[in-house]
Amino acid sequence: MPLELPSRAPYAADPTLSRGRRHGTGPSPTRSEFQRDRDRIIHSTAFRRLQHKTQVFLHHEGNHFRTRLTHTLEVSQMARSIARALRLDEDLAEAVALAHDLGHTPFGHAGERVMAEKMAPWGGFDHNIQALRVVTRLENRYAEHDGLNLSWETLEGILKHNGPLLDAAGAPVGRYADEGLPFGLDEIDASADLQLSSHASLEAQTAAIAxxxxxxxxxxxDALRAGLITLEDLADVPLVGQLVSEVMRLWPDIDPARQAHEVQRRLITRSIEDVIATTSANLAELEPSSADDVRAAGRTLVSFSPQIARAEKDLKSFLFSRVYRHEDVMAPVRQSQALVGALFDAYVSGAQMPGRWGQAMAMAASDNARARIVxxxxxxxxxxxxQAEHVRLFDAHPELS
Incomplete structure (x- = not known):
C-alpha cells in the first residue's frame, strides 16, 4: 500500500491562493506554484555555485566536509520532514530552504564579515537581502525578465524566515534595531509589499529551524572528523551529552566514526521530534485558521521547547568556543578575510572586472553604485x-591553512 499523505492543514500556505509573481505566467498542468519555485531555484546558477562555497571548514581541508550546497540539501530534507508532520506545504518549505543561503559570500561567514565592513558606508551587507537580490535581479537567464520570478510566498520566506524586520510601529527589530534596515529592500521586485512587520509562513519558519x-x-x-573535538568532549554538553552516553552504553566497542554518526542522527531526530511536538502545541493554543493568521500571530510558532531551546543555546556556545574559534579554523579564516578584502579594494579602485560586471562598472553613475556592483x-x-581572481590581480596565491 502506498503511503497516504495527510491533507494540508488550514493554516498551511496554499499554492492555489498564492499572491502571485512580479511577472505573470500561465498555469502549469503538472506543478503547483511552489513546486515551480523550487525547480527554478535548483536550476539557477547561484544554486550550483553553492557546491564550491564553504560552510565552516574551508574547501582545502578535504572532500568530506560540508559545503553550502550539502548543508542546503540537508536543511531542505529536514524542512520537508517537519512540514509533512505539521501538514504544511512541503514544496514551499523546501523552496525557502533551498534558497536561504543563495546570498552567502565565498569562504563562509568570514567573507560575509568582510563584505559587511566594506559596504558599511554604502548601506551594508545582509545575506538574506543578498539572496533576494540574487533571485529578483542578478540571475539573468530568462528571456522575459531578470531574476527567477518567484512567488510572493517564497520571496517572503527568504526575507523573513528568521522573523520580522520591523515591529508593528514600523521600527526595526532585532539586530536591525542597532544596524538599521539593510540596503536593497526598496529594490526587491515582488508582486506586492512583503510586509516587513509580520512573521513569515509556517513553511518559512520550518526552513529556519531546520x-x-x-x-x-x-x-x-565535521569537527569530529577534523579532530578538533572528541566524543568525550561532548559528555557534559547539554542535550548532546546524554546522546553520547546512550551510544557509548549501547555500542562501546564500535568504530568511533560509527559512534559519532549514531550521536548525530539521534541529535537530529530528537530535535525534529521536539519541534513537531512544541509547534503542534503552539498551533493548538492559537488555533489559526489560515496562513494569514500565522503571519499576524505576533510570535514565531515553529520552535523548540523551552528545555531544548536552552540546551541548543548551550550547544551553540560550546561550538563557538571549541570549534568556530579554534586556531585551526581561525587561521584560514583570517587569510580568506584578507583575500576578500583585497579583492574588494582592488575592484573599487578600478581593477578590471570581467564581462557584464565590467560593463556595469563603466556605466555606474556613483561611488555607491560602483560599490554595490563590486x-x-x-x-x-x-x-x-x-582565489583565481586574487592570483590574476596580485599574482599571489595565498595558502588558506
Missing part, C-alpha cells in the same frame, strides 16, 4: 574563483 538543527548536528560531525560580484563568487 537550518539551526542542521548547523548543530553537522558542525559537530559587492554583488564578490558575493556571487565561489571560493576557487575568488
Amino acid at each position: 537550518d539551526d538543527i542542521a548547523y548543530n548536528a553537522h558542525d559537530i560531525d 559587492c554583488d560580484f564578490i558575493a556571487g563568487m565561489t571560493d576557487p574563483y575568488a
Whole structure:
C-alpha cells in the first residue's frame, strides 16, 4: 500500500491562493506554484555555485566536509520532514530552504564579515537581502525578465524566515534595531509589499529551524572528523551529552566514526521530534485558521521547547568556543578575510572586472553604485574563483591553512 499523505492543514500556505509573481505566467498542468519555485531555484546558477562555497571548514581541508550546497540539501530534507508532520506545504518549505543561503559570500561567514565592513558606508551587507537580490535581479537567464520570478510566498520566506524586520510601529527589530534596515529592500521586485512587520509562513519558519538543527548536528560531525573535538568532549554538553552516553552504553566497542554518526542522527531526530511536538502545541493554543493568521500571530510558532531551546543555546556556545574559534579554523579564516578584502579594494579602485560586471562598472553613475556592483560580484563568487581572481590581480596565491 502506498503511503497516504495527510491533507494540508488550514493554516498551511496554499499554492492555489498564492499572491502571485512580479511577472505573470500561465498555469502549469503538472506543478503547483511552489513546486515551480523550487525547480527554478535548483536550476539557477547561484544554486550550483553553492557546491564550491564553504560552510565552516574551508574547501582545502578535504572532500568530506560540508559545503553550502550539502548543508542546503540537508536543511531542505529536514524542512520537508517537519512540514509533512505539521501538514504544511512541503514544496514551499523546501523552496525557502533551498534558497536561504543563495546570498552567502565565498569562504563562509568570514567573507560575509568582510563584505559587511566594506559596504558599511554604502548601506551594508545582509545575506538574506543578498539572496533576494540574487533571485529578483542578478540571475539573468530568462528571456522575459531578470531574476527567477518567484512567488510572493517564497520571496517572503527568504526575507523573513528568521522573523520580522520591523515591529508593528514600523521600527526595526532585532539586530536591525542597532544596524538599521539593510540596503536593497526598496529594490526587491515582488508582486506586492512583503510586509516587513509580520512573521513569515509556517513553511518559512520550518526552513529556519531546520537550518539551526542542521548547523548543530553537522558542525559537530565535521569537527569530529577534523579532530578538533572528541566524543568525550561532548559528555557534559547539554542535550548532546546524554546522546553520547546512550551510544557509548549501547555500542562501546564500535568504530568511533560509527559512534559519532549514531550521536548525530539521534541529535537530529530528537530535535525534529521536539519541534513537531512544541509547534503542534503552539498551533493548538492559537488555533489559526489560515496562513494569514500565522503571519499576524505576533510570535514565531515553529520552535523548540523551552528545555531544548536552552540546551541548543548551550550547544551553540560550546561550538563557538571549541570549534568556530579554534586556531585551526581561525587561521584560514583570517587569510580568506584578507583575500576578500583585497579583492574588494582592488575592484573599487578600478581593477578590471570581467564581462557584464565590467560593463556595469563603466556605466555606474556613483561611488555607491560602483560599490554595490563590486559587492554583488564578490558575493556571487565561489571560493576557487575568488582565489583565481586574487592570483590574476596580485599574482599571489595565498595558502588558506
